[in-house]
């Protein structure tokens with residue numbers, strides 16, 4: 001039997017990490033992925049402040065030590081001075097995947113006119129795909145629903161584990177069968 005695929009779920013929020021409010025983003029990402037994935041996986045969760053060095057170190061740790069096939073982040077994608085998640089993501093990635101941000105903003109625009117304020121992006125570090133989501137917990141489902149169909153094939157292409165999804169909830173598309 002193969003090991004469960006490690007998936008990083010990273011909440012980036014000054015206030016949630018300081019305990020000012022409860023982190024709803026991390027649990028929402030775990031819950032959504034639990035509904036979408038049918039192949040074995042395990043979450044590797046982190047709750048950190050909007051500090052670029054800390055975000056970069058966390059992404060490196062999850063990719064290089066924890067060997068996460070996928071790392072989803074929530075928060076810190078907007079225009080405020082302390083929103084630096086896209087900068088941290090770009091700093092640690094070998095290759096950017098701009099289509100993810102383009103699609104997520106397009107679908108979010110149908111939900112909220114301020115969707116264009118998110119600079120959310122995605123990229124590859126080694127054998128890990130990193131995807132940024134906005135901080136609003138409701139944005140997690142909006143965005144993952146849009147991009148998840150392409151994620152298993154992207155992970156195939158970078159040499160990661162074979163992820164399977166529940167087609168009734170989220171149908172993964174693979175142009176070429178493995």
Ligand SMILES: Nc1ncnc2c1ncn2[C@@H]1O[C@H](COP(=O)(O)OP(=O)(O)OP(=O)(O)O)[C@@H](O)[C@H]1O
Nearest residue numbers: 011013014015016022023024025075076135136137
């Ligand atoms: N992890 C989270 N858990 C629960 N609610 C959140 C979380 N992140 C954001 N929110 C909610 O979404 C709103 C907008 O998020 P945003 O990321 O802009 O927060 P912020 O004002 O930048 O502050 P912070 O970095 O402290 O989260 C917040 O005011 C909060 O109500």
Ligand SMILES: Nc1nc2c(c(=O)[nH]1)N[C@H]1C(S)=C(S)[C@@H](COP(=O)(O)O)O[C@H]1N2
Nearest residue numbers: 075076077078108114118134135136139142
């Ligand atoms: N689907 C979705 N996308 C969204 C939002 C939302 O509520 N739902 N909020 C927007 C707003 S108001 C902001 S400022 C940006 C950045 O949010 P962040 O800094 O919390 O990541 O995401 C945008 N994208």
